[in-house]
Amino acid sequence: xxxSYQITGFQSPCAEFREKPLSLDERYLINRPSLFIxxxxxxxxxxxxxxxxxxxxxxxxxxxxxxxxxxVLEDQFELHHFSLSLSARLKEGDxxxxxxxxxxxxxxx
Numbered sequence: 337x338x339x340s341y342q343i344t345g346f347q348s349p350c351a352e353f354r355e356k357p358l359s360l361d362e363r364y365l366i367n368r369p370s371l372f373i374x375x376x377x378x379x380x381x382x383x384x385x386x387x388x389x390x391x392x393x394x395x396x397x398x399x400x401x402x403x404x405x406x407x408v409l410e411d412q413f414e415l416h417h418f419s420l421s422l423s424a425r426l427k428e429g430d431x432x433x434x435x436x437x438x439x440x441x442x443x444x445x
Contacts, residue, residue, distance in 0.1 A: 364439050370396035372435065374406065380415055389442050393435035404437040 365371060374391045383404065385391075391406075399405050399418040407414050407422070409431045416422055418436075426432060 364392055367394055367396055370394055370435075373441075376415075383415055383417070385415065385440070386442065389440055391437045392439035392441070394438050395435040397436040397438070399433060399436050406434040406437065408432050408434050 372393045372395065374393050376385055376387055376389045376391065379385065379387050391404075393406055401419055403418045405416055405418045407416055407426065409425070411430070413434065415437075
């Protein structure tokens with residue numbers, strides 16, 4: 337006689353609605369080799385950004401009009417909304433696009 341048995345039960349009625357656990361790595365760190373976290377050292381009220389905000393910057397993306405970007409203009413890092421006129425300015429001298437801001441992290445406490 338076999339004394340082994342299996343205990344079974346009823347599946348939760350909510351099991352079909354179960355969600356996958358939230359993973360910030362999976363959501364935000366998609367292209368890791370080209371992703372950087374930049375902490376802002378000053379307020380940027382015209383961009384609604386505050387000192388100590390963190391920006392996730394993807395250096396592999398091509399900017400679209402309206403994207404928040406980090407540029408190197410005359411050897412200084414600057415935040416701007418990307419525009420066609422700004423694109424023309426990048427062709428002057430040593431100015432270049434450093435990366436596209438994809439995510440803003442703001443600590444509230």
